[in-house]
Amino acid sequence: MKYTREPLQLHNPLEFWMNFPGAERVFWVDRQSDRVVVGAERLTTVRDEEDRQNYEYVFYGDTFFETVRDEKWQGLGDEMVAFRHYYIVENGESFYLHAEEAKTIERFDIPDVRHDYHESSDDFEDWQQLFGAIQRDIKSGHVKKVVGSREAEFTCDTEFNVPSMLNKLVDNNPGCFIFAYEKDGRTFLGASPEILVRHRGKEILSYALAGTAPKEGEDRRTADELLHDPKNLFEHGIVTDAIVDNMKEITSKITVGETGIMELKHLYHLRTTITAEDDTLSLVEWGKRLHPTPAMGGEPRERALQILKDHERHERGMYAAPFGFMKDMGDGILVVGIRSALVIGPKLYAYAGCGIVEQSNVNEEYRETRNKMKTIVEAL
Numbered sequence: 432m433k434y435t436r437e438p439l440q441l442h443n444p445l446e447f448w449m450n451f452p453g454a455e456r457v458f459w460v461d462r463q464s465d466r467v468v469v470g471a472e473r474l475t476t477v478r479d480e481e482d483r484q485n486y487e488y489v490f491y492g493d494t495f496f497e498t499v500r501d502e503k504w505q506g507l508g509d510e511m512v513a514f515r516h517y518y519i520v521e522n523g524e525s526f527y528l529h530a531e532e533a534k535t536i537e538r539f540d541i542p543d544v545r546h547d548y549h550e551s552s553d554d555f556e557d558w559q560q561l562f563g564a565i566q567r568d569i570k571s572g573h574v575k576k577v578v579g580s581r582e583a584e585f586t587c588d589t590e591f592n593v594p595s596m597l598n599k600l601v602d603n604n605p606g607c608f609i610f611a612y613e614k615d616g617r618t619f620l621g622a623s624p625e626i627l628v629r630h631r632g633k634e635i636l637s638y639a640l641a642g643t644a645p646k647e648g649e650d651r652r653t654a655d656e657l658l659h660d661p662k663n664l665f666e667h668g669i670v671t672d673a674i675v676d677n678m679k680e681i682t683s684k685i686t687v688g689e690t691g692i693m694e695l696k697h698l699y700h701l702r703t704t705i706t707a708e709d710d711t712l713s714l715v716e717w718g719k720r721l722h723p724t725p726a727m728g729g730e731p732r733e734r735a736l737q738i739l740k741d742h743e744r745h746e747r748g749m750y751a752a753p754f755g756f757m758k759d760m761g762d763g764i765l766v767v768g769i770r771s772a773l774v775i776g777p778k779l780y781a782y783a784g785c786g787i788v789e790q791s792n793v794n795e796e797y798r799e800t801r802n803k804m805k806t807i808v809e810a811l
């Protein structure tokens with residue numbers, strides 16, 4: 432597909448997003464590759480790897496589980512999409528790419544909305560039940576770790592303003608990938624710190640990101656305390672080992688970096704960067720292999736997923752699933768869609784999870800999910 436490229440410099444990439452109200456659209460800020468992609472109006476559903484090479488930028492958004500039961504998630508994710516209009520910022524340049532006709536791009540001020548909202552659900556009992564089910568399976572020796580998650584509903588007096596939220600997500604989360612995907616009046620958005628897989632030439636990179644400590648409040652720890660905490664190191668090691676074992680089935684050229692700290696606004700995570708050399712699989716093929724790592728699912732994978740299917744009351748949808756962009760040569764990044772929410776008019780469903788192991792405490796883990804939800808709450 433031949434796209435026409437025109438120079439275009441916007442004060443804020445969200446202006447481009449705002450030019451396509453109601454259209455299917457996607458927003459992606461990848462500070463690691465210094466790239467912003469805003470896509471609008473579906474040109475086509477990309478069939479496969481060969482077809483993907485026909486388009487300059489292709490969006491891939493998956494769902495956590497293969498089947499989706501909850502209506503609010505129907506038709507979202509699990510496909511590759513090429514858009515008709517793109518605004519791209521990369522390598523210090525910015526431009527408008529369009530297939531077919533160009534649209535006149537208007538300038539906008541990005542709204543700055545303080546929403547009048549309240550939390551309209553209380554899922555603590557659901558959380559206790561899920562936690563209990565996971566702990567029983569751990570104690571009976573079937574699993575070592577399961578990542579349980581929550582869905583919290585928020586209701587606003589007006590519709591939630593997505594550009595305002597995205598602008599705040601960009602400003603508040605400098606170390607994260609900011610993403611949004613809108614379709615049929617529903618927007619999935621968030622600020623994820625976690626790379627599932629990055630593909631650059633022959634280099635494959637993945638983060639083991641698991642093990643968390645808040646910087647404030649009753650459970651607070653220093654970065655150094657987290658780095659030496661046996662429970663968190665155990666939780667983290669499970670993720671690193673699973674990623675390495677998974678990669679070993681494809682390549683023997685694997686390098687495991689040192690475990691260190693990733694510092695975010697309200698919390699610290701343990702992070703180990705794992706790189707591998709491979710030129711046989713595409714970004715999406717790697718994503719499908721690695722997803723879900725035990726930072727999102729559990730260990731062993733199948734048993735952990737079964738527990739989540741049986742005991743998590745909400746639908747995960749695109750939460751914790753691969754989300755990202757690739758360029759025509761196949762390079763790109765997939766993050767996992769965490770620190771995220773689904774916005775539908777005046778309703779917002781925020782998602783957060785945490786790794787549960789034998790030594791976990793039900794209240795402390797609940798507080799951890801609340802802390803992770805601050806990413807979304809602070810954008811309101």
Ligand SMILES: C=C(O[C@H]1C=CC=C(C(=O)O)[C@@H]1O)C(=O)O
Pocket residue numbers: 578580625640641642643700725726727751769770782783784785786803
């Ligand atoms: C599942 C989430 O976080 C994961 C990523 C980093 C640390 C995690 C943890 O320590 O539990 C989680 O595995 C989430 O934010 O919803």
